[in-house]
Amino acid sequence: MEIGVVGKPNVGKSTFFSAATLVDVDIANYPFTTIEANVGVTYVIAEHPCKELGCKPNPQNYEYRNGLALIPVKMIDVAGLVPGAHEGRGLGNKFLDDLRMASVLIHVVDATGKTDAEGQPTDYHDPVDDIEFLEKEINYWIYGILKKNWDKFAKRIKLQRIPLERAIAEHLSGIGVSENDVWAAIHNLGLGDDPTGWRDEDLLAFASAIRRINKPMIIAANKADAASDEQIERLRREGERRGYIVVPTSAAAELTLRKAAKAGFIDYVPGSSDFKILKPMSSKQEKALKLIRERVLERFGSTGVQEVINRAVFELLGLIPVYPVEDENKLTDGFGNVLPHVHLMKRGSTPRDLAYKVHTDLGEGFLYAVNAKTKRRVGEDYELEFNDIIKIVAVTR
Numbered sequence: 001m002e003i004g005v006v007g008k009p010n011v012g013k014s015t016f017f018s019a020a021t022l023v024d025v026d027i028a029n030y031p032f033t034t035i036e037a038n039v040g041v042t043y044v045i046a047e048h049p050c051k052e053l054g055c056k057p058n059p060q061n062y063e064y065r066n067g068l069a070l071i072p073v074k075m076i077d078v079a080g081l082v083p084g085a086h087e088g089r090g091l092g093n094k095f096l097d098d099l100r101m102a103s104v105l106i107h108v109v110d111a112t113g114k115t116d117a118e119g120q121p122t123d124y125h126d127p128v129d130d131i132e133f134l135e136k137e138i139n140y141w142i143y144g145i146l147k148k149n150w151d152k153f154a155k156r157i158k159l160q161r162i163p164l165e166r167a168i169a170e171h172l173s174g175i176g177v178s179e180n181d182v183w184a185a186i187h188n189l190g191l192g193d194d195p196t197g198w199r200d201e202d203l204l205a206f207a208s209a210i211r212r213i214n215k216p217m218i219i220a221a222n223k224a225d226a227a228s229d230e231q232i233e234r235l236r237r238e239g240e241r242r243g244y245i246v247v248p249t250s251a252a253a254e255l256t257l258r259k260a261a262k263a264g265f266i267d268y269v270p271g272s273s274d275f276k277i278l279k280p281m282s283s284k285q286e287k288a289l290k291l292i293r294e295r296v297l298e299r300f301g302s303t304g305v306q307e308v309i310n311r312a313v314f315e316l317l318g319l320i321p322v323y324p325v326e327d328e329n330k331l332t333d334g335f336g337n338v339l340p341h342v343h344l345m346k347r348g349s350t351p352r353d354l355a356y357k358v359h360t361d362l363g364e365g366f367l368y369a370v371n372a373k374t375k376r377r378v379g380e381d382y383e384l385e386f387n388d389i390i391k392i393v394a395v396t397r
């Protein structure tokens, strides 16, 4: 699973990325600072079951802090997109290919309106315009992939009577589109099952539907520290009207806090509403942190960065953390480790899906499962819940 960070130039994508991953990257107040994509690991953060159960975990594929599970996910920061990128303006949109496998996108918007459509400093630009422009450029990117050899492709499907959903999903497999995605897009649009009859505008509408299904997007109303309440409220209202979750963020504040925490100056858990000073620092540093407390944490409740990541994964993608165990009484694996592994599962998944995720053999030999919290035996039709702890019983060869 990958999270992509997108937006026009100079809005704070790399600052957001660096805050989220602690990877050092170039950050500067001019467009196209980033050209090659930056890749790193960030964390989604959820309450850990041990908080409720009073256990002490031995995490192997995640981290544990103050009763929270920090679950790693890949994040990618790409170059800025400008209007007309699909016609080659700016850096074009070829670098979007770096986002082929992203399952969710964070659209970073400059909520202050102080960067124009090209990423240049300006007195006022309406950030609401950025929402539609980005949708359009991504639509054209998918359209471009779709359009490649389309006529020949459509004729072949028709002639050889290849199932439409399967053929198009294969055509778009490079961006991680499934047959279900294709089916949903075709049905949402009411497109006919003869692809040779699809007009250009049908293809574009199809690309747009695929984008909504396959690359869901959340909006980070960034530079919130420098934006007025009215600016943020308007962006939130207009974003929500278009179906988006909008979260005010200060990527710059988050970056400062995480760096200060890494250097041992403060105790700060990403996503929280305050920090604790641990050791003396220069008066300049202390002043900067105090400003963050007053202007960001007290005003918004957090810097918003972690909230964006969590909501992208838990709400937009509908993933839930689930912990497999071998001994449901001690919550351990075969080596005595308490809750060593967590898996992010799609909401609606079953214990058998979890079994497959742990190991193919376990999935194939699946008999039943035990919900370790209730000690109840659950079958194949049980829907896994957030923070479930599951023992899988299977016959293995």
Ligand SMILES: Nc1nc2c(ncn2[C@@H]2O[C@H](COP(=O)(O)OP(=O)(O)OP(=O)(O)O)[C@@H](O)[C@H]2O)c(=O)[nH]1
Pocket: 007, 008, 009, 010, 011, 012, 013, 014, 015, 016, 026, 027, 028, 029, 030, 031, 032, 033, 034, 035, 078, 079, 080, 081, 119, 222, 223, 224, 225, 226, 249, 250, 251, 252, 253
């Ligand atoms: N006030 C404020 N400034 C920010 C914030 N986030 C980023 N900036 C500033 O915005 C400018 C651009 O930041 P970058 O992270 O380089 O932006 P980008 O979107 O990656 O830019 P490109 O790579 O050129 O597309 C820098 O001067 C940052 O310090 C924020 O939350 N608040």
Ligand SMILES: [Mg+2]
Pocket: 013, 014, 015, 026, 033, 034, 078, 079
């Ligand atoms: Mg950048």
